[in-house]
Amino acid sequence: MKYWFDTEFIERPFTIDLISIGIVAEDGREFYAESSEVDWSKASLWTLENVRPQLDGKAMPREDIGYALRDFTDGDEHPVFWGYFPAYDWVAFTWLFGRMDELPMHYPQLCLDIKQWAIELGDPELPHQQGNRHHALLDARWTREAWAYLANLAPEAGERWAFGRKNPDQSGAAPK
Numbered sequence: 001m002k003y004w005f006d007t008e009f010i011e012r013p014f015t016i017d018l019i020s021i022g023i024v025a026e027d028g029r030e031f032y033a034e035s036s037e038v039d040w041s042k043a044s045l046w047t048l049e050n051v052r053p054q055l056d057g058k059a060m061p062r063e064d065i066g067y068a069l070r071d072f073t074d075g076d077e078h079p080v081f082w083g084y085f086p087a088y089d090w091v092a093f094t095w096l097f098g099r100m101d102e103l104p105m106h107y108p109q110l111c112l113d114i115k116q117w118a119i120e121l122g123d124p125e126l127p128h129q130q131g132n133r134h135h136a137l138l139d140a141r142w143t144r145e146a147w148a149y150l151a152n153l154a155p156e157a158g159e160r161w162a163f164g165r166k167n168p169d170q171s172g173a174a175p176k
């Protein structure tokens, strides 16, 4: 099943501190969570003014978000995650579970990128997001819209799967 996701985070060298995560599943279910461990002292004024006011305040530890995410994808042996410019989002996502090699075994170790796909298709203008932005769930919904727009242009490519592990010869987790 496909999952479109977005995160809000505090970005600083050398930190990507997850604030919130939103996910829309292909079957229409939605997931939203906020971290209770954000170090707001590192946040930019922009983040304090644009992201923080949109939070609902029902935050939980990152590790608990990871468990909730496992529940959300429970029973799906081949999840495919899509994001928009998702390099940093994917790091924040992965860290909910620990290191990259601590992702659930059936999760791919990469996500797919709406923007990269758009570039492959000649970089068409994507649908504009209606309503508030910089709220992880609202942005995740838009990511699905953007995917649907591109999938209309190239239906088969929209069904690509993300497979695999970066180091397939490594069995199990690396020693700590």
Ligand SMILES: [Mg+2]
Residues within 6 Å of the ligand: 006, 007, 008, 133, 134, 135, 136, 139
């Ligand atoms: Mg966002």
